[in-house]
Each structure stands twice: as structure tokens, then as C-alpha cells.
Amino acid sequence: MGKQRQVVTQIKVQVTGGQATPAPPVGTALGPHGVNIGQFVSQFNEQTRGELMGVVVPVVITVYNDRSFEFILKSPPAAVLLKKAAGIAKGSGSPLKNKVGTVTTSQLEQIAKVKYNDLNASCMDQAKKMIAGTARSMGLEVID
Numbered sequence: 001m002g003k004q005r006q007v008v009t010q011i012k013v014q015v016t017g018g019q020a021t022p023a024p025p026v027g028t029a030l031g032p033h034g035v036n037i038g039q040f041v042s043q044f045n046e047q048t049r050g051e052l053m054g055v056v057v058p059v060v061i062t063v064y065n066d067r068s069f070e071f072i073l074k075s076p077p078a079a080v081l082l083k084k085a086a087g088i089a090k091g092s093g094s095p096l097k098n099k100v101g102t103v104t105t106s107q108l109e110q111i112a113k114v115k116y117n118d119l120n121a122s123c124m125d126q127a128k129k130m131i132a133g134t135a136r137s138m139g140l141e142v143i144d
Helices: 024-035 037-046 078-086 105-118 124-137
Strands: 009-017 057-064 069-073 103-106 140-143
Touching: 009 024, 024 037, 024 057, 037 069, 078 103, 078 105, 078 124, 103 105, 105 124, 105 140, 124 140
Parallel strands: 103 140
Antiparallel strands: 009 057, 057 069
């Protein structure tokens, strides 16, 4: 029987899809664990080439005792998707006073579908409410 691989650690980083480099945050997160950074960068960029290109993607990297690794791509943060949908660069500094943009309920629904697996919502309506709450806290107005 071969040796059993043991999980040494799990690392969570947010990397721009298709544009990962060995520089921070990737290099500083993986370096201390002896992981082949170049190998991770090439695999990550390959998997995020399509529609995730240029979008911030959270990734969970599991490092094993033989210095091998596996990674799971999560859906982009709701705030990133909302900014893209509203066409704004950043959210409002004071969301109650100044609104910086609007999102429609259909856009909320699309974002909720993308995020659904990573949210702890039991149904799509709850997921939409969570995304709407994020939108409001960013200074976005939700319209029909």
C-alpha cells in the first residue's frame, strides 16, 4: 500500500481570473508550504480562461504533506458581480445617503443563480434577498 496523503493546510485567496502570477497574494500564500507556485498559476489560469477572465475569483487550495495540492474555484464575490451589473467602479462610501447606481430584480436573480451554491440559502428567494442586501449596503438601488 502507498502512503496516505494527509492534508497539511487549506489556503483561501482571491485571485483575478486568468491573470494569476507568482507575485502576492499567490506566492506569499503558497510559498511557506513548499507548493510549486508555477504549477498552481498555470492550472488556475487555464481553468479561469473563459467567462471568469478578469473577474476576482475566490479559490480554496488544499495542500498535502507530499507538497501536492488541489484547488476548488468558488463563485465570484456578490459585490464584484453587483458592480459589474450596475456598471460602477466601486460602491458608495455612505450607502444610505448617496446611491451610486441601480440593479434590476432580474439582474439580482442572475447573480443569485451564479452564487447559489456558495450561499447558505435554502431557496432561490432567500438567495435573492441576500444579494439585494449586499446591493443596498453598497449604495445600489434595487428596481423592478
